[in-house]
Amino acid sequence: MSIHIEAKPGEIADFVLLPGDPLRAKFIAENLLDNAVCYSQVRGMLGFTGTYKGKRVSVQGTGMGLPSHLIYVNELISDYGAKTLVRIGTCGGMRDDIKVRDVIMAVSASTDSSIISRAVNGMSYAPTASFDLLLKAAEGAKKLGLTLKAGNVLSSDIFYHDVEITDPYAVWRKFGVLAVEMETAGLYMQSSRFNVQALSLLTVSDHLITGEHCFPSERQTAFMDMVKVALTLLD
Numbered sequence: 177m178s179i180h181i182e183a184k185p186g187e188i189a190d191f192v193l194l195p196g197d198p199l200r201a202k203f204i205a206e207n208l209l210d211n212a213v214c215y216s217q218v219r220g221m222l223g224f225t226g227t228y229k230g231k232r233v234s235v236q237g238t239g240m241g242l243p244s245h246l247i248y249v250n251e252l253i254s255d256y257g258a259k260t261l262v263r264i265g266t267c268g269g270m271r272d273d274i275k276v277r278d279v280i281m282a283v284s285a286s287t288d289s290s291i292i293s294r295a296v297n298g299m300s301y302a303p304t305a306s307f308d309l310l311l312k313a314a315e316g317a318k319k320l321g322l323t324l325k326a327g328n329v330l331s332s333d334i335f336y337h338d339v340e341i342t343d344p345y346a347v348w349r350k351f352g353v354l355a356v357e358m359e360t361a362g363l364y365m366q367s368s369r370f371n372v373q374a375l376s377l378l379t380v381s382d383h384l385i386t387g388e389h390c391f392p393s394e395r396q397t398a399f400m401d402m403v404k405v406a407l408t409l410l411d
C-alpha cells in the first residue's frame with residue numbers, strides 16, 4: 177500500500193492506463209478488460225487490474241492537473257514498479273487543423289506550470305514521449321484504421337483564465353502547440369526521471385477557437401477509439 181493507492185504488492189500490472197476520471201477507469205475495466213479487479217478506492221480514485229487479449233493491464237484514475245497526476249505516477253513507479261504509463265485523456269484543440277474528435281499523440285509537452293522548471297533549477301526542460309511508444313501507437317492506429325495527429329501539447333495549470341484575457345493560448349499557438357490539457361508534461365518528466373516509458377493520447381473534446389464541443393455519445397466513441405489505440409501498445 178502506498179499513501180494514495182491501497183493495492184497490495186503485485187496487484188498492479190507493469191502496463192498502466194491513466195485516465196483523469198476514475199469513472200472512466202471503471203468503464204474501461206468493465207467494458208474492455210477481462211477479469212478486472214478493483215485494487216484501490218482511496219479518495220474515490222479507482223484503480224483496476226485485468227487482462228486484455230491475455231495480457232495484464234491496470235487502469236488508474238489520476239484526477240486533474242499536474243500535482244494530482246504526479247502523485248499517482250510517482251507511486252505507480254516507485255511503490256508498484258510500473259514500467260509503461262499511458263495517459264488517455266481529453267484536450268482542447270487550439271489550431272484550425274485540429275478538430276473535435278481527433279486523437280492526438282503528444283510527442284512533447286510545453287507547460288505554464290512551475291513544476292518542471294523547479295525540477296531543473298529554474299532552467300527549462302523538454303518533456304518528451306517514449307519514441308518506442310510513439311512508433312507503436314502510430315502503427316497500432318493504422319491497423320485500426322484510425323489517424324492520429326502528432327505534436328506538442330500544452331499542459332496548463334489553468335482551466336479558467338481571467339475573463340479579461342481574450343486569447344490566453346495565442347502565444348502557444350504561435351509556436352505550433354496543437355492542444356491544451358493539464359497533465360502530460362508532468363508524466364513525461366517523471367517517466368524520464370525514473371527511466372520508464374510514457375505516452376499521452378488525447379481526444380479533442382472541445383475547440384478553443386470554434387467553441388465546438390463533442391456530444392457525450394461522440395466523446396465516448398472517440399474516447400474508446402483512443403483506448404483501443406492505447407491497448408495496441410501491449411503487442
Ligand code: HPA
Binds near residue numbers: 266332334356357
Ligand atoms: N483546457 C484544459 N484542459 C482541457 C481542456 C481545456 O480547454 N479541454 C479538455 N481538457
